[in-house]
Amino acid sequence: MEGLLTRCRALPALATCSHQLSQYAPQRFHHCAPRRGKRLMLSRMFQPQKLREDQVLSLEGRSGDLTCKSQRLMLQMGLIHPASPGCYHLLPYTVRAMEKLVRVIDQEMQTIGGQKVNMPSLSPAELWRATKRWDSMGRELLRLRDRHGKEYCLGPTHEEAITALVASQKTLSYKQLPFLLYQVTRKFRDEPRPRFGLLRGREFYMKDMYTFDSSPEAAQLTYSLVCDAYSSLFNRLGLRCIKVQADVGSIGGMVSHEFQLPVDVGEDRLVVCPSCHFSANMETLDSSRTNCPACQGPLTETKGIEVGHTFYLGTKYSSIFNAQFINVHGKPSLAEMGCYGLGVTRILAAAIEVLSTEDCVRWPGLLAPYQVCLIPPKKGSKEEAAAELAGHLYNHITEVVPQLQGEVLLDDRTHLTIGNRLKDANKLGYPFVIIAAKRALDDPAHFEVWCQNTGEVVFLTREGVLELLSQVQVV
Amino acid sequence: MEGLLTRCRALPALATCSHQLSQYAPQRFHHCAPRRGKRLMLSRMFQPQKLREDQVLSLEGRSGDLTCKSQRLMLQMGLIHPASPGCYHLLPYTVRAMEKLVRVIDQEMQTIGGQKVNMPSLSPAELWRATKRWDSMGRELLRLRDRHGKEYCLGPTHEEAITALVASQKTLSYKQLPFLLYQVTRKFRDEPRPRFGLLRGREFYMKDMYTFDSSPEAAQLTYSLVCDAYSSLFNRLGLRCIKVQADVGSIGGMVSHEFQLPVDVGEDRLVVCPSCHFSANMETLDSSRTNCPACQGPLTETKGIEVGHTFYLGTKYSSIFNAQFINVHGKPSLAEMGCYGLGVTRILAAAIEVLSTEDCVRWPGLLAPYQVCLIPPKKGSKEEAAAELAGHLYNHITEVVPQLQGEVLLDDRTHLTIGNRLKDANKLGYPFVIIAAKRALDDPAHFEVWCQNTGEVVFLTREGVLELLSQVQVV
Numbered sequence: 001m002e003g004l005l006t007r008c009r010a011l012p013a014l015a016t017c018s019h020q021l022s023q024y025a026p027q028r029f030h031h032c033a034p035r036r037g038k039r040l041m042l043s044r045m046f047q048p049q050k051l052r053e054d055q056v057l058s059l060e061g062r063s064g065d066l067t068c069k070s071q072r073l074m075l076q077m078g079l080i081h082p083a084s085p086g087c088y089h090l091l092p093y094t095v096r097a098m099e100k101l102v103r104v105i106d107q108e109m110q111t112i113g114g115q116k117v118n119m120p121s122l123s124p125a126e127l128w129r130a131t132k133r134w135d136s137m138g139r140e141l142l143r144l145r146d147r148h149g150k151e152y153c154l155g156p157t158h159e160e161a162i163t164a165l166v167a168s169q170k171t172l173s174y175k176q177l178p179f180l181l182y183q184v185t186r187k188f189r190d191e192p193r194p195r196f197g198l199l200r201g202r203e204f205y206m207k208d209m210y211t212f213d214s215s216p217e218a219a220q221l222t223y224s225l226v227c228d229a230y231s232s233l234f235n236r237l238g239l240r241c242i243k244v245q246a247d248v249g250s251i252g253g254m255v256s257h258e259f260q261l262p263v264d265v266g267e268d269r270l271v272v273c274p275s276c277h278f279s280a281n282m283e284t285l286d287s288s289r290t291n292c293p294a295c296q297g298p299l300t301e302t303k304g305i306e307v308g309h310t311f312y313l314g315t316k317y318s319s320i321f322n323a324q325f326i327n328v329h330g331k332p333s334l335a336e337m338g339c340y341g342l343g344v345t346r347i348l349a350a351a352i353e354v355l356s357t358e359d360c361v362r363w364p365g366l367l368a369p370y371q372v373c374l375i376p377p378k379k380g381s382k383e384e385a386a387a388e389l390a391g392h393l394y395n396h397i398t399e400v401v402p403q404l405q406g407e408v409l410l411d412d413r414t415h416l417t418i419g420n421r422l423k424d425a426n427k428l429g430y431p432f433v434i435i436a437a438k439r440a441l442d443d444p445a446h447f448e449v450w451c452q453n454t455g456e457v458v459f460l461t462r463e464g465v466l467e468l469l470s471q472v473q474v475v
Numbered sequence: 476m477e478g479l480l481t482r483c484r485a486l487p488a489l490a491t492c493s494h495q496l497s498q499y500a501p502q503r504f505h506h507c508a509p510r511r512g513k514r515l516m517l518s519r520m521f522q523p524q525k526l527r528e529d530q531v532l533s534l535e536g537r538s539g540d541l542t543c544k545s546q547r548l549m550l551q552m553g554l555i556h557p558a559s560p561g562c563y564h565l566l567p568y569t570v571r572a573m574e575k576l577v578r579v580i581d582q583e584m585q586t587i588g589g590q591k592v593n594m595p596s597l598s599p600a601e602l603w604r605a606t607k608r609w610d611s612m613g614r615e616l617l618r619l620r621d622r623h624g625k626e627y628c629l630g631p632t633h634e635e636a637i638t639a640l641v642a643s644q645k646t647l648s649y650k651q652l653p654f655l656l657y658q659v660t661r662k663f664r665d666e667p668r669p670r671f672g673l674l675r676g677r678e679f680y681m682k683d684m685y686t687f688d689s690s691p692e693a694a695q696l697t698y699s700l701v702c703d704a705y706s707s708l709f710n711r712l713g714l715r716c717i718k719v720q721a722d723v724g725s726i727g728g729m730v731s732h733e734f735q736l737p738v739d740v741g742e743d744r745l746v747v748c749p750s751c752h753f754s755a756n757m758e759t760l761d762s763s764r765t766n767c768p769a770c771q772g773p774l775t776e777t778k779g780i781e782v783g784h785t786f787y788l789g790t791k792y793s794s795i796f797n798a799q800f801i802n803v804h805g806k807p808s809l810a811e812m813g814c815y816g817l818g819v820t821r822i823l824a825a826a827i828e829v830l831s832t833e834d835c836v837r838w839p840g841l842l843a844p845y846q847v848c849l850i851p852p853k854k855g856s857k858e859e860a861a862a863e864l865a866g867h868l869y870n871h872i873t874e875v876v877p878q879l880q881g882e883v884l885l886d887d888r889t890h891l892t893i894g895n896r897l898k899d900a901n902k903l904g905y906p907f908v909i910i911a912a913k914r915a916l917d918d919p920a921h922f923e924v925w926c927q928n929t930g931e932v933v934f935l936t937r938e939g940v941l942e943l944l945s946q947v948q949v950v
Contacts, residue, residue, distance in 0.1 A: 087595035115520070165556055202597070203595045
């Protein structure tokens, strides 16, 4: 350490040491926010809207395939736009919602010790040949060759890649385990029949986590930990989710569960036992079975959208790639693995499917693209004088409630009536719509506040608005 | 509006309206942070480290190709790991740095009105045939067919996709323009010779922005606005960048500039005029020219890494896809476009290339994966009693300086001497390394603080440490 110390130039004053820091003011709250004083204007949003159903159908180009509410609503409201079958452009509102979802996922994964990595989409064929999935995955894999003729697929999942990566670490000790490595990246799957918009696409965002443990017992603990984190995630989103026993499919392994959102449009058929906690994907049960395997009671059938899937893999992949660690006895030992997926874009669409009405998008509160839409009076109307108050309120909200910076949208289309703009706001599902109308000219001014997720309306003073909004959770 | 109002159930109490909000405490600061009381332990990091140069060479499998400092350092320090030629796994430290860089980019782009979208990687061949780039891009395009034989490339850039998307909006008005649409996504380019690690890969992250204006004059203003945002970005990162006139290449258009980081390993040859502001990529000049085209003075030559590229495209793409808006006279008119790229992963590597020593990684302060590394004394050493103080300091920092939650790493490898751990910390380039050694047992306790970006060392009390760290910028 003496040697290192002599490399430092001198004992400087604290001021010298910190001068490099002061160039910019803290901006942690600002990363989605416009510069102070600048307002987010609805009229400037890139968001093709108000499409009729037939226009939406022609967008997709395959009229039979517009088969669910979330797909129709997301197309009509300008949240997504088709690029090619099963591939969508995510438009600004959706990107904001997705980034919030990713932040919630990051919180939950990092709370249990998850470390985020990022693996390439181009996945060399030799990895997939090693596990025999190059053949067994068949036409679901999108395959290509580079200019040198080398074969790749576009990763639909990354068991091969992550296991080879961990196997390349030759000096792993049991003391370092468990590793919980995850990423949030685009995945590719050449679905035979992509449908339901973001619910079953060919290119989609997934959170995939891979865990490495030093024993089957430790791996089981990790498995429970991740399942609990998934439950916590769906709780925070306000989505009722059922964890069901599931088939291991092409991933393999010994134990598997799916996290299912019960909804009619779901493609999975589930059974739930009302008397005990048993629940399963029907594909895991003998098709003739009608009673619960656990308590013999009658089973209830429902449909679900699979939004998460967990697998205890054992050494299926670690044995192929030789992913080892040095165990407590100083001997090399194969890592016990698990893998855990969350459909990121699918959760967004599924939440909209579950929460929305036929005409109006509703979001989990945490994920709403913008928390507040502020509607000033129509130009030339009796209430026009309230426009200035609306502007002041905008400034007050973003000053007094710092977490709402970047979250308040001003509907400046003042050539439209308040009613028409309120209709739009209702369709887009901002959790709070604030209207400056007649009662804004009272003394003190009162604003009409629509709490869209509860359908309730209150008239509040400026202080009341600020108090209400200061309780809003923003991720 | 009357109709809408009757749909609301009643005038509820404020409490009812907000009860849905209070389930979780605000977590805005927490999204990279562990749960309160949990500490980030260095021993648990997934980070293959301390590789010798020959080990790094064998990782890459092509010994001649380890050609620059950033590539070697990033491999040796466990920041990246090769997956296939030109494709890298980004390991946890790099993902953290990249996410910070993306937040800074988001701030700068959103400050000038940028709206974030997300377009698929699978890009249909017909779009590229329309612009003739399906042929002209040659073997740089990675191409594939889906199960139905339909052809795609993996998008190396998205002029075609975004122009077709904007063209699909049939009711655009000049009042809505400009649109500044951008994304941060993976791009693919089948480089003939990928090299220099993240500096020239085949799969990499890029920020690409596309702008749509109502007139050439407005487009020029937008062009300046984006260039200024780029300058602001590099300023904030503390990276000296030269904006040079550039060739339009395969993108096309009329005006183009590159943002170049001057460094010897750079692949671009630049000329700069010391007497006037002229600067250019040499490929834009007549090869026989040695004097400045602007002031006729002598030109200085340097090498640079291209980290940004801007193009004024005019109507090159909007005319092909018919991206129109209704102009002030009520007539359809072609949008004037620009496109603007930033190499996200490349900026990270270029910053490391420019700032690091031969042995030690240095980061732009804002992008350092962790701001603080805290080193408690060695187990069994004379100073061991200071270990508890280090633990308390960890808690104090994360409590008193909320922006550092998730930014403080405890080097718990207490079987190693402080000196050895300090060496590692020096190599990884945490901006602040805090050591609890002998003087931590003084009354009051003093901690040794290394400010790595200035090379300075100070001894500070707990309050001094907190004061210093409270000035740290975190994005």
